[in-house]
Amino acid sequence: MNARQIWKATLEQIQTRVQPSVYDTWFSGTVGLSFDENVFMVGVPSAFAKAQMEVRFIEMIRSLLSEVTGCQPEVRFVVTKGSTVNEELQALEQEAALGEGPAQRLKRAYRAPRHRPALRAKLDSSSPAIVMTSHAPSSARPIPHRAEAREEEQEQPAIFLGYERSAEEKAGGGGEQEHLFTPIEGGSMLNPRYTFDTFIVGKSNRLAHAASKAVAERPGYVYNPLFLYGGVGLGKTHLLHAIGHHGEAAGLSVLYTTSEKFTNEIINAIRFQKTEEFRAKYRQIDILLVDDIQFIAGKESTEEEFFHTFNALYDSNKQIVVTSDRPPKAIVSLQDRLRSRFEWGLLADIQPPDYEHRQAILRSKAESMRFQVPPAVIDYIARPECRSVRELEGALKRVIAYATLHQEPLTVSLAAKALEHIYNSKPPATLTVREVLEGVCRYYNVDPEQLRGKARDREIVWPRQVAMYVMREQTDASLLQIGAELGGRDHTTIMHGWEKVQAEMATNDRVRREIAAVIETIEQSRMDLRRL
């Protein structure tokens, strides 16, 4: 078999492992290019697709290629067509805006107009792609997640993983990749990421969380039905799925659906005279989870059927959990008998998170995406009030994508640039030379006067050069002004210091991390001062 045939055979296997839309989005434009000296080359249409291959799909591809070829080839991806940074950023933004995961897909697939297949395909992409680069821009550049960057990869735009983590952190990191191996047919519609473990509890959702946990532990016995309500993107579906996971782990029969899907099923059941099958399906469930129940209001036959399903399950002590964007009382055209049933159990609302809660959510999301986001950046993203955790996540993804695609370190000023039109605020003023001087001195524990003075010992010279570098990169000051702040040095000395640090950064990951940490210290103290 030649490379094309091998890849074709591999694609056939891949098709059975991933959802059709995942396949269409990421695999349909790929081609087997060559298979030499145990290296299998795959052509992909964009740098973004390459990144997805390298991070999301690599394990699956390796394993299937081994099955097809009978050996264990090294797999490499090359871009056969180019895509622009903007296209990639747009794709990431779209992902961030649309949310992710099976639940979101299910919900949106039922809402989306049928003539938007491309958009639907996009819904199947998940977290931002991750690749690496070793091009050094003039400022501290992101550290690649994997050290083994190859020459040919350096040509591609990169999505960066944050500052490199320690060996222990890496060892502890799980991955999302295993989810790709979950068979789709007959598989769970639950998003593997929506668990109680990944749900961050705060004042605004404590009751809903506690009630969901109680229901998950004793389904059918406490709070039946459980009615979760709250604004868009506040975690109702997340809790619904967490209950579902718990039930599945206990071996119970769990069914997650949306009210649109329920409605469509009923319409089809009536149309094709399959109402008995429909009833049988819904009545053998131990835990019924229905998202966005408000949409059944006013749909007579759906309400009727749901009423009977509800009664049948309730009478046999089966658990029912529903979510809605408002309490039953506010669902105007809902039949009274359904409204009163929803009110039998527990009504638990979820409110938008407060500032500390937003910070905690962002930290957890960054962690789950395996990015190290400096605290000052988390604080910045969390600062404005937000009505939806989905938006908050979107903002975080946008900042990460922006840093990655522009190959810049994650700093507050970068976050401000990335979120400028979303947060509707001007980026904060650039740092001042005074702030840099003070921050550098704090970081290295030296006195500003020593930096301004003539001392030539390494413990002073290096911080002084770092100050020159950061002042030149992160402030608007001229070489003359920088020189004046640093004890009246002339511009060639400043240039020399700047070059020295830049050269170190180009070859030394540790130095890059150090400079990023210095900048972070300065930005963090600015944020702290602003909060006082």
Ligand SMILES: Nc1ncnc2c1ncn2[C@@H]1O[C@H](COP(=O)(O)OP(=O)(O)OP(=O)(O)O)[C@@H](O)[C@H]1O
């Ligand atoms: N407390 C939380 N901790 C962690 N993640 C959260 C939390 N609340 C919401 N999220 C995340 O926010 C995103 C949106 O949540 P979810 O889809 O559950 O919202 P929703 O209330 O069902 O919104 P909608 O009304 O649009 O369906 C998800 O990625 C979810 O994981």
